[in-house]
Amino acid sequence: MSHLFSCRVYYEDTDLAGIVYYANYLKFIERARSEWVRELGVDQSALKADEGIVFAVRRVEADYLSPARFDDVLTISTQVRDISAARITLTQDVSRGDDTLFKSVVTLVCLGEGGRPTRLPADIRQLMQR
Template identity: 45%
Template sequence: MTVESPAQAVADGQPFSIPTRVYWEDTDAGGVVYHAQYVAFLERARSEWMRSRGQMQEQLRREHDLVFVVRGMQLDFLRPARLDDLLTVTVQVRQVRRASIVFDQAIWRGEDRLLAAQVKIAAVSASAFRPVGLDETLYQEFKLLEVPA
């Protein structure tokens, strides 16, 4: 199920999701998705989640000197994705702190979960690349989207 709004997703108890297809460029010599490509799929979903919230990352950088960087990532590869597979990449906010957000993410092929991930991103100053706190409005907006473990 693709949910257009993370706020709606939280209300419905469903994660935000985007579809993606596996292309030749995504696969390795074994004919399955190369492990690093899953990270790119996860990044795209988080970026689209931000965009759906009305938060354009380039605008945050330009106007607030704020960028998000991956601080940590735990991946559990459950099943391989293959050429031409139509995948669904999901995003849920697990925890929001002043200078970081933890996301639970997954990649699905139909009803089969192929990958489970927990991704911690840090808010940093674009100019100094040092941790910074989210402004109160952004913090509260993201905090409302937390889904307890």
């Protein structure tokens, strides 16, 4: 099951050629991940304050297929590929209508106090596996 998040390309997202600057796709998928976690009912601020747990990006594989342009409405699809004790692997695609513009595989890790890997709480793992 995919989580869908929509965003519009603003002028500030583009480069001199009028297309979305490549690094901004990472911002788009970050926003989509944040909204996905929020919609699951996970309060990341409380998770950090109460349990000292945060999520961090460990790895991103990115494939730029076609450019997005100013004023395009994009849809970011987030789907769980795999979850282990302390790691979450997602696929995130950015589309404009039926055209896929950007594909990525993102690996997140669960970190505890001092930035050391820690187990993802079982209740959160269950929410993400649905």
